[in-house]
Amino acid sequence: MFALDEQRLRTVSGSASGSVMLTCQRCLEPVSVDxxxxxxxxxVLNEEQAKNLPRYYDPLIVEAEDVELLSLIEDELILSLPLVAYHEDCSIQTSFGDVDEAARTQEKKPNPFSVLAELKNKADKS
Incomplete structure (x- = not known):
């Protein structure tokens, strides 16, 4: 809504809402965010006038150019996006491949410190 307030300031007020698709930062799948x-x-016409505005207004500096309403609303919606988008309940894949196969691979590998353990046992017996 465009209006003049009691201080004779030209104002723009209103609200916008929507839903956007972002990438979930946990599972990297699309997530809908409202x-x-x-x-x-x-x-206002310049920075000086912007400094003198009441605190409840944000400045919209118009320097003898047309104001694009679409870009204004787009900028406000971008500023309202969350810092991190994620699903409330997303299953995070923590391992790739077969879990049993990974366990068997660990069992087959010799312990690299077993040689040190043997040397320590020999030193303790002497």
Whole structure:
């Protein structure tokens, strides 16, 4: 909504919401994330005017150019995205391949420290 407030400031206020697909940072599968943005802007011509705005307004600097409403809403929605997107309950694959095969491979490998253990036993007996 475009309006003039009691201080005669041109304002833009409203809300936008939607759903976007992001990559889950746990399982790297797509996850749907709901985003919402509240917009409460006051139009100003320069940085000096922006510094003098009341705290409840964010500045929208318009320097003799048209304001693109679509990019304004897009920017606000991007700012409302979560830092990390993830599923509430996603199964993380922690091992690749057959678990039994990995256990058998570990059993077949000789312990590299077994030689040291034998040397220590011989030293203890002497």
């Amino acid at each position: 985003v919402e943005a509240e917009v409460n802007l006051a139009m």
